């Protein structure tokens with residue numbers, strides 16, 4: 433067997449995150465749904481003009497009052513009628529699996545919806561058998577039990593008139609936090625996992641898992657001096673008591689044991705919210721394969737368009753993650769400004785998008801794409817009246833919220849961009865005429881076709897799937913150069929983050945040949961000892977045979 437096919441699928445896969453509300457509306461209500469995803473599975477994999485991705489992560493599709501668009505779940509064992517029903521979900525699983533596409537669900541169990549029967553019961557009285565399933569406390573003096581803040585603004589405690597106590601919510605008040613210290617809660621969560629694993633899902637993305645446990649005595653967080661803290665009180669504290677408690681390790685080990693008890697390499701990928709401590713974040717891989725299979729590495733979300741920022745992120749990974757663990761790379765998701773827009777500068781946005789994609793798909797580790805990245809979707813521009821995201825509404829004008837990265841997928845240049853037959857829940861981006869699947873699939877020069885080529889190259893190149901990564905030192909400023917090697921194959925990746933031509937000297941004197949590049953044609957050879965990069969170019973080369 434060759435080295436690459438001993439790797440579990442989640443190390444080889446290119447993941448594609450779908451925000452179901454915004455992918456494709458099949459039933460004409462303006463909101464995307466499961467049937468819309470099924471209709472477009474061929475777009476994702478299996479046909480000559482498919483993108484070629486291998487695994488889907490679906491943002492939540494469970495029944496929910498949608499205060500946080502599904503991240504507030506009221507029934508963990510069903511599908512929201514907005515998106516379809518269980519039968520449609522099973523059809524999606526079957527159709528995806530028939531195309532060798534894995535399906536990973538979002539598991540949101542730090543909190544439930546306040547409409548979940550568990551919370552209704554818990555709230556009904558202080559003596560309720562489910563009272564202790566959530567975190568209820570008396571106040572301190574006239575105020576809440578401690579100084580914790582919600583990430584979405586305001587105190588993390590909500591006074592409940594009926595039962596005369598406060599409950600904890602680290603997000604919206606409509607999202608009460610579960611009490612993970614209660615063994616019954618844990619057991620209920622294990623059962624939910626088994627339910628979906630038995631149905632055939634391939635794994636879970638764990639939403640804000642590092643918040644599950646809180647300090648047993650709910651101590652107040654110490655204050656932290658920070659400029660941002662003046663505008664956003666959450667940043668004005670050191671979060672030592674409301675997250676990252678040591679009990680996490682046992683819980684993750686149990687979750688891992690559950691997924692591992694099913695055949696087919698089921699997996700867990702965890703969203704480590706608020707990471708600024710890499711060591712802490714990467715400790716959730718566990719001691720020795722007994723934690724998460726994958727921990728999201730969000731450092732690129734904060735990298736500016738500078739080679740040294742990306743280089744630093746790669747080095748942080750190498751320094752802090754256990755040496756046996758497998759990396760992940762993320763440029764965009766449903767919570768941040770789309771990277772096309774983050775990096776766009778007049779005239780070169782589409783070039784930078786290619787450099788970014790080249791990096792994401794050639795680094796060692798599992799890349800996560802976000803729907804629309806492949807066609808170069810920009811952050812949507814919304815006026816105040818159009819804003820739907822609750823934190824967006826609250827913090828306007830300082831923060832426009834997260835709607836901009838959730839605008840409908842642009843399938844065609846036509847009415848509603850082919851997303852829906854009616855006005856969608858969020859406005860379609862104005863650039864749909866040029867930025868859309870249909871026209872990019874037909875255009876050899878498109879970003880979509882570049883993504884297709886990159887993904888295919890990755891899939892067919894064992895060195896890119898599993899080879900060692902070596903960063904080159906002393907390359908010109910604004911370039912990032914590394915190689916990936918396995919056995920006797922080595923691929924060299926050179927990325928130019930500047931708008932100037934540049935030459936990279938190599939310390940050997942063989943001729944290099946282009947495998948895939950943004951500017952140079954495939955097969956182009958460079959004279960021995962150097963690579964030449966055009967402005968904003970991404971180059972993938974091999975030594976000439």
Ligand code: GLC
Nearest residue numbers: 500503540603639640705767
């Ligand atoms: C995660 C999700 C985000 C959600 C929050 C609360 O950060 O990615 O969208 O609002 O958790 O569940």
